[in-house]
Amino acid sequence: MLRETVAFEPSLCSGCQACMLGCAFRRMRVFTKESSIYIEANHLFAEPKMILHPSCDMCPEFETPMCIEFCPTGALRLGRRFC
Amino acid sequence: MHGWVGRVLHVNLTDRKWEIRSSDRLDFLGGRGYGASVLFDAVGPDAHPLGPDNLLVFSSGPLTGTLFPGSGRLSVVTKSAVTCGYGSSNVGGHFAAEMKFAGFDHILVSGVASDPVYLSIMDGVPEIRDAKHLWGKTTWEAEEAIRKELGRETRVACIGPAGETKALVACIIVDKGRAAGWSGSGAVMGSKNLKAIAVRGHGAVSVADPEGFLAECRKAWAAIGRSRVMGQMKRYGMLGISGMDGLFSGGPQGVKNLREGQWEGHKTLKLKEVVFRERFGEYRFGCFSCPTPCNQTYRIPGDDKDHSGKCLGIHANTVRAFGPNLDIDSPEVVVRATSLVAQLGMDLDAVTAVVAWAFEAWEKGILTSADTDGMELTWGNSQALLDLLWKMALREGFGSVLADGVRNAALAVGRSSDRFAMHIKGTGLNEKGLREYVGWALGIATSTRGAGHLNGAPLTEDRQLPKEVSRRHFGIDTAYEPAAYEGKEHLVFYYERLKAVIDSLGVCYCHSHWYDENLYGADELARAFHLATGMAITGQDLMRVGERIYNLEKAFNILHAGFSRKDDFPPERFFDQPVKTGRYQGAVLDRAKWEELLTRYYRVHGWDAKSGWPSDARLRDLGLGHVADRLKECGRLAEG
Numbered sequence: 001m002l003r004e005t006v007a008f009e010p011s012l013c014s015g016c017q018a019c020m021l022g023c024a025f026r027r028m029r030v031f032t033k034e035s036s037i038y039i040e041a042n043h044l045f046a047e048p049k050m051i052l053h054p055s056c057d058m059c060p061e062f063e064t065p066m067c068i069e070f071c072p073t074g075a076l077r078l079g080r081r082f083c
Numbered sequence: 084m085h086g087w088v089g090r091v092l093h094v095n096l097t098d099r100k101w102e103i104r105s106s107d108r109l110d111f112l113g114g115r116g117y118g119a120s121v122l123f124d125a126v127g128p129d130a131h132p133l134g135p136d137n138l139l140v141f142s143s144g145p146l147t148g149t150l151f152p153g154s155g156r157l158s159v160v161t162k163s164a165v166t167c168g169y170g171s172s173n174v175g176g177h178f179a180a181e182m183k184f185a186g187f188d189h190i191l192v193s194g195v196a197s198d199p200v201y202l203s204i205m206d207g208v209p210e211i212r213d214a215k216h217l218w219g220k221t222t223w224e225a226e227e228a229i230r231k232e233l234g235r236e237t238r239v240a241c242i243g244p245a246g247e248t249k250a251l252v253a254c255i256i257v258d259k260g261r262a263a264g265w266s267g268s269g270a271v272m273g274s275k276n277l278k279a280i281a282v283r284g285h286g287a288v289s290v291a292d293p294e295g296f297l298a299e300c301r302k303a304w305a306a307i308g309r310s311r312v313m314g315q316m317k318r319y320g321m322l323g324i325s326g327m328d329g330l331f332s333g334g335p336q337g338v339k340n341l342r343e344g345q346w347e348g349h350k351t352l353k354l355k356e357v358v359f360r361e362r363f364g365e366y367r368f369g370c371f372s373c374p375t376p377c378n379q380t381y382r383i384p385g386d387d388k389d390h391s392g393k394c395l396g397i398h399a400n401t402v403r404a405f406g407p408n409l410d411i412d413s414p415e416v417v418v419r420a421t422s423l424v425a426q427l428g429m430d431l432d433a434v435t436a437v438v439a440w441a442f443e444a445w446e447k448g449i450l451t452s453a454d455t456d457g458m459e460l461t462w463g464n465s466q467a468l469l470d471l472l473w474k475m476a477l478r479e480g481f482g483s484v485l486a487d488g489v490r491n492a493a494l495a496v497g498r499s500s501d502r503f504a505m506h507i508k509g510t511g512l513n514e515k516g517l518r519e520y521v522g523w524a525l526g527i528a529t530s531t532r533g534a535g536h537l538n539g540a541p542l543t544e545d546r547q548l549p550k551e552v553s554r555r556h557f558g559i560d561t562a563y564e565p566a567a568y569e570g571k572e573h574l575v576f577y578y579e580r581l582k583a584v585i586d587s588l589g590v591c592y593c594h595s596h597w598y599d600e601n602l603y604g605a606d607e608l609a610r611a612f613h614l615a616t617g618m619a620i621t622g623q624d625l626m627r628v629g630e631r632i633y634n635l636e637k638a639f640n641i642l643h644a645g646f647s648r649k650d651d652f653p654p655e656r657f658f659d660q661p662v663k664t665g666r667y668q669g670a671v672l673d674r675a676k677w678e679e680l681l682t683r684y685y686r687v688h689g690w691d692a693k694s695g696w697p698s699d700a701r702l703r704d705l706g707l708g709h710v711a712d713r714l715k716e717c718g719r720l721a722e723g
Contacts, residue, residue: 014369014376017177021150021372024287025297031149032287033184040235044259044395045365045380070150070304072317072374073367 004058006037006067007079008050014073015041015048022066026059037067037076050076085291086145086616087113092187092209094202096275097135097194101209106188109618110706113144115171116587116632117189118160122169123635123710125193128643128717132164132267133249133274134195141182141190141240141280144589145616148180148288148371150300152307153591155180155371157240157257163266164251164274165433165488166509166533168644169636170266173537173586174240175370176258178282181238185284196276201241203233203281214278218247221426222256223390229281241279242269243428245476249273250486252433252475252511256425260378260395261370264430265510265532267488291617299611303594303603307374310599320377321593323356325399334545335516335667338407339462340439341505344518344662344670350412354402358414368395373591381418391469394422404435404513409442410462420468427476432535436511437489438471440504449498456480507534508640508650517657519667520544522562522571525680526578529651531636539579541571542597556600565667568676572684580629584608587632631705634688634697638710641696641719648695651681691721698723 023035036056041048059065068076087106094101111120118140130136140160147154157179163170182190186207199214217225222243230237238258245253246269253269254262290296307313315324338346363383369376378396386392397417405411405420424431444450445460452459456474458467458481474482485492489511493504505512510533517524526540543553544565553562557577559570578597581604585592588608596604603611605622613619620628640646653672661671682692689701698721702711714720 012367014367014373014378016369016371016373016376018150018372018374025150025293028287029293030287030289032285034285034287044368045382045393047366072304072369073376 003081005079005081006052006056006058006065007077009075009077010047010049012073013039013041013048013050013075015039016072017041018070018072019067019076022070023056026066085289086612087188088183088186088286088288090187090207091189091191092204093191093193094209094211095194096192096196096200096211096277099196099200099211101211110628111632112584112587112612112628113147113188114142114156114158114587114589115160115173115583116628118142118158118171119169119632119635119639121191122160122162123639126162130162132162132167132170132271135193135275137162137193137271137274139192139268139271139275139277141192143179143183143188144587146611147589148183149290149615150297150372151590151611151615152300152303152372152374153370153594154589155373156586156589156591157182157263158586158589159255159263159268161266161268161271162643163532164270165265165267166640166644168508168533168640168646169531170268170271171532171586171636172254172263172265172268174255174257174261174263175373175591176238176261177371178238178240178257179589180371181282181284183284183288184286185282186286190280192275192277195274199276199278201229201277201279201281204284205233206284206286217278219244222428223259223426225279226259229279233281234283237281237283239279239281241428242272242277243426243476245269245428245486246273247278248476248478248486250429250475250478251488251491252429252437252486254428254430256428258395260368260425262425262430264432265535269428269430290615292614296611296614299607299614303607303611304374306602307594310602312599313375313594313602316377316593316598317375319356319360320379321398322359322402335519335662336407337403337513337515339410340408340443340503341512341514341517342443342503342656342660344515344667345665346407350407350410353412354406354414354417359397359417362414363418365393370591375593377593381421383415383418390426391419391422394418394425397421400513401431403515404431405468408435408439408513409468411465411468412463413465416465416468420472423469423472427472429472429476432513433488433511434472434475435513436505437475437485437492438468440489440492440500441471441485443503444496444500449500450496454481454484454496503656505654505656507653508644508646510534512654517653518662518672519670520565521568521672521680522574524653524657524672525571525684526575528653529575529684531633531640537592538582539575541574541578543574556596566670568673568680571680572687575684576687579633580626581605583629583632584625587628588612627705631707634702634705634707635710637690637697638702638707638714642713642717646695648681648685648693651695652677691723694721696721
């Protein structure tokens with residue numbers, strides 16, 4: 001079965017971590033990096049990495065998940081995965 | 084408390100103690116305003132910038148760490164080692180937000196450690212740690228070593244060898260390539276034996292009205308998404324907008340120690356944005372919560388032997404510094420020089436000013452190989468530049484003459500070389516357009532941190548928009564007319580207050596009215612501030628806070644460095660050497676008109692036209708009575 005997920009294109013990611021802020025804000029109404037999505041991009045000259053925590057529910061109340069809404073470069077987008 | 088996280092860390096390195104206090108001085112917002120306020124009260128005019136009594140303030144703002152666009156800005160405020168007056172830097176990256184997540188709005192460092200140390204703050208817990216093993220390391224080596232000790236997610240602000248040798252061209256480097264330049268901040272940090280500050284936290288920033296604030300953030304992000312200039316910024320970085328090409332192409336450049344306004348076309352083509360992007364471009368780099376990542380990493384293919392083949396962030400001023408100003412047309416050299424100044428911890432604006440001065444002194448025969456350790460400082464000699472960077476950082480040989488910046492180098496060498504030392508109030512110049520754009524020049528010459536276009540200098544003057552647009556946005560007819568003197572005092576007054584507010588809120592100037600009048604201005608910032616902190620304020624009141632901050636900085640300069648009207652002039656070169664070629668051929672500043680403009684500029688501020696000092700009435704009106712009293716004690720307060 002196919003389910004929606006957050007797809008990541010590392011070559012487009014700038015490491016701004018706005019996705020993490022958006023995700024955490026939706027759940028906790030504060031700004032923190034403790035979110036369901038994690039972007040490791042603090043090592044220059046290396047490709048960023050994305051980790052999606054199982055707690056991600058794809059923001060069902062929104063048309064677009066918060067992390068994708070606030071991604072400025074298109075590195076995050078809606079994707080599908082087998083489950 | 085909303086917006087601010089509510090805690091300030093005071094560290095005294097002399098007795099290796101620290102204290103945590105509640106965040107205060109909220110009427111100065113945070114960031115640069117907080118720094119100016121605390122510096123004025125805590126550092127006396129007798130304090131040596133490189134002594135234990137100077138204070139080094141790392142300060143975020145109430146919007147830092149939120150989803151407001153560009154909320155990753157850090158202000159570093161100190162008594163300037165370059166001007167001996169007010170010093171401030173503003174730097175992006177991720178440090179400021181991480182500092183708030185680690186539990187602190189501001190970090191204040193005083194005293195001098197007996198041995199090299201670094202300060203770590205992990206989830207609200209400060210620790211002063213030994214840094215002997217880091218001393219002598221480049222900024223990149225030090226950052227990597229600290230990450231190994233404290234964890235991969237640690238964010239680091241550190242100095243390189245230049246800061247350790249207290250070179251006045253030294254700065255503080257954040258995220259390996261973002262520089263808190265100006266003011267010799269790296270030398271101040273080095274004088275305290277403080278190699279680095281490392282932060283990491285899992286905390287949060289709360290806001291008073293979460294739903295309202297999120298809506299305001301969405302509006303600001305959407306406005307940036309609609310902006311044509313921001314679109315260019317996102318795709319091509321700062322280099323694509325203000326570099327050798329881009330939206331404002333064909334405009335002025337700073338060539339050969341700023342004596343010429345246009346570089347030869349074939350050389351200009353070699354340093355176009357597309358050359359760097361296509362030949363060396365690697366990964367995009369965005370500062371924290373930034374919708375328009377203007378940074379990129381660059382790597383010279385196949386050259387990893389000493390790490391100087393890769394760097395972060397080649398901007399318009401980077402290319403100007405290592406390109407036309409030194410007559411070097413090699414993009415590889417620009418990459419290497421950018422890499423070296425970041426690793427050695429040097430301010431590239433200060434570096435190019437002093438190296439360009441040395442090149443011109445060589446050309447004029449004032450410097451010979453007997454002075455320069457055998458180096459030939461001919462225009463375009465890229466190897467000499469790269470060698471000088473190392474020598475300056477380590478204070479070796481002729482490098483020690485250059486290490487303290489262009490004013491001090493000219494004083495040391497003498498032989499009338501100060502005639503072409505390009506500085507204002509001791510601060511080295513790396514600017515284009517000082518002859519061509521009158522408002523731009525006024526903003527640079529009157530900047531409270533000595534010089535530089537990131538205070539009051541407007542970006543409007545090459546846009547060629549109609550008078551009606553100028554009137555609507557600025558209340559004057561001439562905002563878009565480069566050669567006009569009329570009204571430019573109002574334009575600079577507007578931007579210096581806006582910039583003071585933006586630096587104090589902890590957000591990025593690039594997303595504001597400065598680049599595009601459709602982006603956020605004082606009213607939008609006031610709404611965001613209100614929704615974040617719960618403290619109601621209007622845009623007009625916010626601009627008044629900006630004016631208060633600017634007056635405080637001005638007063639600090641008067642008390643500490645004795646600056647007055649005579650210090651608000653660009654070097655003679657810009658009054659007597661017109662632009663020779665190009666669109667602005669013949670452009671040069673007119674001394675009589677400049678004098679009149681300066682007088683009008685002071686009057687707009689309520690400052691005395693003769694001395695340039697603030698008046699008692701204006702300072703008290705701004706709630707700066709204690710500042711007026713201090714100036715009066717020293718006999719430097721204007722009547723009225």
